[in-house]
Amino acid sequence: MSTFKAPKGTYDLLPPDSARYLAVREAIAAPLRGSGYGYIETPGFESVELFARGVGESTDIVTKEMYAFETKGGDRLALRPEGTASVLRAALEANLHKAGNLPVKLWYSGSYYRYERPQKGRYRHFSQVGAEAIGAEDPALDAELIILADQAYRSLGLRNFRILLNSLGDKECRPVYRAALQDFLRGLDLDEDTLRRAEINPLRVLDDKRESVQKQLTGAPLLRDHLCDACKAYHEEVRELVTAAGVVFEDDPRLVRGLDYYTRTTFEFVHDGLGSQSAVGGGGRYDGLSEMIGGPALPSVGWALGVDRTVLALEAEGVELELPAATSVFAVPLGDEARRVLFAKVTELRKNGVAADFAYGGKGLKAAMKAANRSGARYALILGERDIEEGVIQLKDLESGEQTAVGVNEVVAELESRLG
Numbered sequence: 576m577s578t579f580k581a582p583k584g585t586y587d588l589l590p591p592d593s594a595r596y597l598a599v600r601e602a603i604a605a606p607l608r609g610s611g612y613g614y615i616e617t618p619g620f621e622s623v624e625l626f627a628r629g630v631g632e633s634t635d636i637v638t639k640e641m642y643a644f645e646t647k648g649g650d651r652l653a654l655r656p657e658g659t660a661s662v663l664r665a666a667l668e669a670n671l672h673k674a675g676n677l678p679v680k681l682w683y684s685g686s687y688y689r690y691e692r693p694q695k696g697r698y699r700h701f702s703q704v705g706a707e708a709i710g711a712e713d714p715a716l717d718a719e720l721i722i723l724a725d726q727a728y729r730s731l732g733l734r735n736f737r738i739l740l741n742s743l744g745d746k747e748c749r750p751v752y753r754a755a756l757q758d759f760l761r762g763l764d765l766d767e768d769t770l771r772r773a774e775i776n777p778l779r780v781l782d783d784k785r786e787s788v789q790k791q792l793t794g795a796p797l798l799r800d801h802l803c804d805a806c807k808a809y810h811e812e813v814r815e816l817v818t819a820a821g822v823v824f825e826d827d828p829r830l831v832r833g834l835d836y837y838t839r840t841t842f843e844f845v846h847d848g849l850g851s852q853s854a855v856g857g858g859g860r861y862d863g864l865s866e867m868i869g870g871p872a873l874p875s876v877g878w879a880l881g882v883d884r885t886v887l888a889l890e891a892e893g894v895e896l897e898l899p900a901a902t903s904v905f906a907v908p909l910g911d912e913a914r915r916v917l918f919a920k921v922t923e924l925r926k927n928g929v930a931a932d933f934a935y936g937g938k939g940l941k942a943a944m945k946a947a948n949r950s951g952a953r954y955a956l957i958l959g960e961r962d963i964e965e966g967v968i969q970l971k972d973l974e975s976g977e978q979t980a981v982g983v984n985e986v987v988a989e990l991e992s993r994l995g
């Protein structure tokens with residue numbers, strides 16, 4: 576062991592477990608690719624100001640959790656704590672919204688960083704796959720995203736997740752509600768920190784996890800009862816479209832998200848097998864974000880699903896993903912001449928698209944066969960001195976144990992036909 580360890584709140588993805596992470600990313604991306612979303616990558620860091628303005632000056636993410644630093648050149652940058660602000664920044668910078676084809680639909684996959692208190696399911700480096708649909712106000716778009724996330728989770732075999740849905744109103748009705756909530760909160764017995772939060776961002780108080788606070792919130796006014804007619808109609812349409820698609824959700828009038836840019840539709844995917852870090856994904860509409868970062872009005876909606884927590888949710892449900900074996904054929908040479916012949920066969924197999932591996936390091940038969948079995952390969956190719964004289968290679972089916980001698984020049988075609 577070296578003297579170094581992965582930093583606190585981080586962990587390494589190692590085989591064979593890492594294959595599950597790749598499969599989860601792939602399963603989330605697949606329905607997006609099939610629905611007109613194009614792949615986008617943005618830098619791992621951005622200007623601090625982008626997140627301060629986008630995610631919100633008073634959010635925990637910006638005030639407590641950002642990895643912010645000053646570069647040698649004097650720029651104030653931060654490791655990205657989330658993807659939405661960056662993706663919108665990139666779309667605006669490249670004028671994607673002016674190409675005359677709205678909404679601009681983008682998906683991404685990557686690492687995000689938050690200086691949080693680490694615990695199971697909560698890390699300082701984590702991984703998300705996300706989707707953003709930029710520049711259209713259409714309840715069908717909100718519904719599409721909710722349906723695609725549901726499809727992604729179901730394709731993985733997840734069952735015990737729930738979809739929580741709410742509307743946070745818009746710039747017409749939210750301020751009215753905010754004032755009503757503030758009035759209510761001022762009358763409660765709250766600590767100083769919470770009272771301060773009530774003044775800056777009263778909706779966040781609804782999200783307070785402490786029971787002493789939750790008890791007092793029983794009679795709090797709900798945004799649901801303050802929505803303007805336009806927001807009400809919009810939300811009703813989203814609900815109907817999602818329901819018509821056969822996707823079950825729960826109305827959660829208390830759902831507030833930890834980022835300030837949300838308007839109207841907000842949702843969270845929670846899994847009941849995960850304890851306190853139960854949100855496997857979340858998102859919503861952010862109609863004002865573009866203007867908040869200096870762009871034109873571009874109503875948009877998106878989500879991000881947490882890869883780490885999705886893997887934990889699969890574990891909690893005992894779902895075993897069907898992962899194809901990484902290697903189909905494993906070559907076992909016995910001697911120098913056999914090594915040259917089999918190495919050439921392995922190269923040829925790989926060129927033909929057959930996943931093949933090789934017993935390196937001059938292993939004896941026993942150790943090499945052990946490596947073959949460990950590789951998960953269906954077939955082993957074994958070549959000894961007598962085989963070379965006879966012009967054959969032993970082809971062993973590692974599932975049935977059956978072994979046949981195949982001509983050196985026929986073996987690649989034989990394997991291709993057996994592997995379909």
Ligand code: HAM
Nearest residue numbers: 657659697698701854855856857858859877878879881
């Ligand atoms: P978020 O709810 O902050 O939303 O994060 C989305 C998901 O990322 C969470 O549900 C969770 O699964 C995962 N996640 C967040 N923090 C951590 C952590 N410390 N450790 C492990 N997993 C974590 C957003 O990030 C928004 N950008 C989503 C969005 C896209 N809204 C609109 N478009």
